[in-house]
Amino acid sequence: MAKATIPEEELMLSGHVGCLGCGATLTMRYVLKALGKNTVISVPACCWAVMPGPYPLRCLEIPMLYNAFETTGASISGLRAAYDMKGRPDINVLGFAGDGGTADIGIQSLSGAVERGDNVFYVMYDNEAYMNTGVQRSSSTPYGAWTTTTPGGTTGDWKRQPKKNMMEIMVAHRIPYAATASVAYPEDMVKKLRKGIDVRGPKFYHIYAPCPTGWRLSPDKTIEISKLATDSCIFPIYEVENGIYTINRKPAKKVPVRDYLRLQGRFRHLGEEELNRIQEAVDWDWKLLLRKEEFMKDM
């Protein structure tokens, strides 16, 4: 017998239309457990826009507003201003968008909201492609991945560019709080969102959210793959508070990144050479992050 390690309250309902093992729905479930009922959410086009099913169905216990694909940042700035005018600074305003809606099409409106210093939460649930329209590559799709627009096959045309680093882009804005989190560690995710309630200004969360459908992954492996992502250091869990880096999880023993890639059909075509190249890139990024944490300690 054990106590619940995350809040009991469920603000996301069953009956949503997410695929089997969907990491995006787990992300929403944990984020709302952390922020509670006093929250308004704005969602652009993405899998989360269709989760409730057709009108008049709803699958959240809080108000959910739909915005145009590129406008999440602007919409949460507007909601914040409206609630402040109405004397409700206590309402949490949350933008919740996919990686395509954040790292590609919504990046300018997000940049605007963060630069203005608006007191909002922004969650980028990262399933590493445009999943709702059928797995097209985004700038957050990792190097080496198959997608329908990087089809691989005989042309060897899988994604050749590295994943865009949204955390660094946010840090470059001098954002007061930015953090990564993963569905494998809901306690950490809840803690980081709760921390954000006391931070005035923009809060950005880059959340690792596996998509079994688009990753060609068995749906029961959503949590297993997320743990491997962090244990192999391809998706590290860390936070940046006013420019100071803290790594929240350091694997005792680094798992080879190929163990992570091999579970997913989207990386099946990669040969020895590419696997080694990815390992080198991951090692470099991890070293850089460790150095940043170390360097910032005395600042």
Added chain:
Amino acid sequence: MTTRKAAHKDLPRMPITTIPSTKVVTGFWRTFRPTLDESKCIKCRICWKFCPDVSISMTDDSFPAFDYEHCKGCGICANECPRKAIIMVMEE
């Protein structure tokens, strides 16, 4: 006659979705059904924690109960259970 400017209060009410998705049955999607071996379960709540379909209910000292109306059979619970107390069984 004085005319009043239209204000936000005059707007028609937004379409607000009213019907909870719990009314929708997603259990038909399932190929494998999670079943519990109570003799192995230690009530750790890990299955409850990781369910993306909010289809496991339990309290601190109860066994997990599966909501077969909504469970889609993803199998995360069985994969994460530290005691292998959840067995996925093919639906009839």
